[in-house]
Amino acid sequence: MTDTAWIDLALVSARPQAMGALLRYFRNLDLAEEAFQEACIRALKTWPKNGPPRDPAAWLIFVGRNSGIDKVRRQARETALPPEELLSDLEDRESELADRLDGAHYRDDILRLLFVCSNPVLPATQQIALALRIVSGLSVRQIARAFLVGEAAMEQRITRAKARVAAAGIPFETPDASDRAERLAAVATMIYLVFNEGYSAMNGPEGVSADLCDEAIRLSRLLLRLFPAEPEIMGLTALLLLQHSRARARFDANGAITLLEDQDRRLWNRPMIIEALAIIDKAMRHRRPGPYQIQAAIAALHARAERPELTDWEEIELLYQALERLQPSPVVTLNRAVAVSKREGPEAALALVEPLADRLSSYFYYHGLRGGLLKQMGRAREARIAFDRAIALATNAAEAAYIRKQLDHLAGEADASDFVQEQR
């Protein structure tokens, strides 16, 4: 690892805490970002000579804060408008610096920073973009690449998100227990969105999408370290680890989706699975089940099965039932249907799937699963119609490639039966 590489890593890992503290000082995202940027520039100058400070985050907060105050003072002179309130506020804060730097506040600082990016007033795409920019420190160019949009468009999206956040007001009061729980839930959703953006964009530029998954896992671990006794945050972390553990097995050589049961399980990332299973064990002790824990428990049952036929579909079906009770949704029912098809066959599963037609008519996986079930039942003509519908709804090349494979399969079977008939 080169000199600058370790500095980059130290800056990235100190970023949430430092940005969180600077946001508390300046109460303004842009000012906090500029102050952090300035501190990073100084770190790049001095750290290679002096070695890394014992506590990089504290160093960055101290330097960033001073440079930010200078800037506010300069601006005050330039505009000849003494913002007395702001300045005296900063002076007061100075005296508190010592105890603030010891990290006593850092938990709420980081949560606030994450929450600012998870504010429900922001649409999902803006939450993700803002979090990647503000918390993770990805460049606008990197984020634009991940979303497959131009840099200018992404810049605009982030600017718009910041304006919305500012208008909504950043919450600076120390949260009470119920505020904290609310913020935690919003932040967990945002982290899951970041992960899904990476997970579903695997056909994007190489590496970028996996980076988003890694980033989401990093944020989730960070959140769990801050709130170590929250079973749903354990569930979230375990869920992301389990889903990401299969990254290398999810696509075949042609880039088509490989279904779970067809994946080469040797390609699954064992250390991630072991970590996730350990975290789920911890969560179970709390006996406070939630959607993330249940989804993680389902993923864990897949991970525990050495071969697809050893999968505990009965338990999986029960867990989906529990999830339906907690979070009723046609997509969850669709997933339960997969478990039902394994235990009771395609007919029973189809009976569960058909009533979802209205609500899932434009959902790729609805038509994909329906086609698969019809195919298993030998209803090739209807299967083909379902697959045709699915392919039209595919949102990426990997989904389309998978359906094309199913269609080829159907065509192959039809040819074979025609051939047999001719022989007769």
Place this chain on the structure above:
Amino acid sequence: MLYAVLCYNSEDVTGGWTKEEDDKVMRDLTAVQRKYVEAGKLGPVARLLPTTAATTLRHSPGETVVIDGPFAETKEQLLGFYLIDCTSLDEALDFARELSAANPAAGSYEIRPLSLYKPGELAP
């Protein structure tokens, strides 16, 4: 004398390594270990899961509490340990120095002598 070498690094940093970077660090550390293995000095080596996987049992008279998370909340976390047979503290320090040179993450290496050692019978 048997020493335990306990490795404290920042999880944020080591958790931020890509798989390639992590693999490289592991290779470099294995290279350091080889000499000690060949000299018959190195005992069990362990890399620990992140502290998010940790649970702590806290015991005080009359009460036992199970707490999520590691024992100590510090900037650096105990991420692994070595058991090494050294003739002196200096030799153990040399080993720790070599490890720290092979590991790009800033960290601390606590060297703690053992009073009891049982190799155990775990399958490798």
